[in-house]
Amino acid sequence: MAEREMSRTKETFEPRISLITLGVRDVEASAQFYERMGFERSKSSSTDSVVFIPLRGIVLGLFSRTALAEDAGLDASPPTPFGGITIAYNTRSEEEVDRLFELMVSVGGKPLKAPQKVFWGGYSCYVADPDGHPWEIAFNPHWEVSPDGAMRLPAG
Incomplete structure (x- = not known):
């Protein structure tokens, strides 16, 4: 990337991550797994279809793998088990x-x-x-x- 383009990108894009969303088979089962490890779901932001877990400076989301793929316009069946x-x-x-x-x-x-x-x-x-x-x-x-x-x- 040209130096001028990099400079413009730094002016418009903060290098940080706000949310990581995992596509899961069963939102509630996954939420319970993370809760057993000590994480706490946001009661005000979570629903039956998506769970948000606030962390230090970032949020972990748990969402149906099929719905997440659909939302992103992707095929839900990956070519390999490792995503x-x-x-x-x-x-x-x-x-x-x-x-x-x-x-x-x-x-x-x-x-x-x-x-x-x-x-x-x-x-x-x-x-x-x-x-x-x-x-x-x-x-x-x-x-x-x-x-x-x-x-x-x-x-x-």
């Missing part, structure tokens, strides 16, 4: 990775990869929610997770 997205939760320690892996599995998550040391120098695992959306739970010794849970990448 090309993961949700990541970064922790402050390897022990926290282990604890959250056990918690997610105990509330109905499917273990995909057990906690282990990884090639980039950290420690991580993967657990799928009831609809197969993979969550990476990771400790990255090169990144900081602030006391309020915000992610801080190294300067540079």
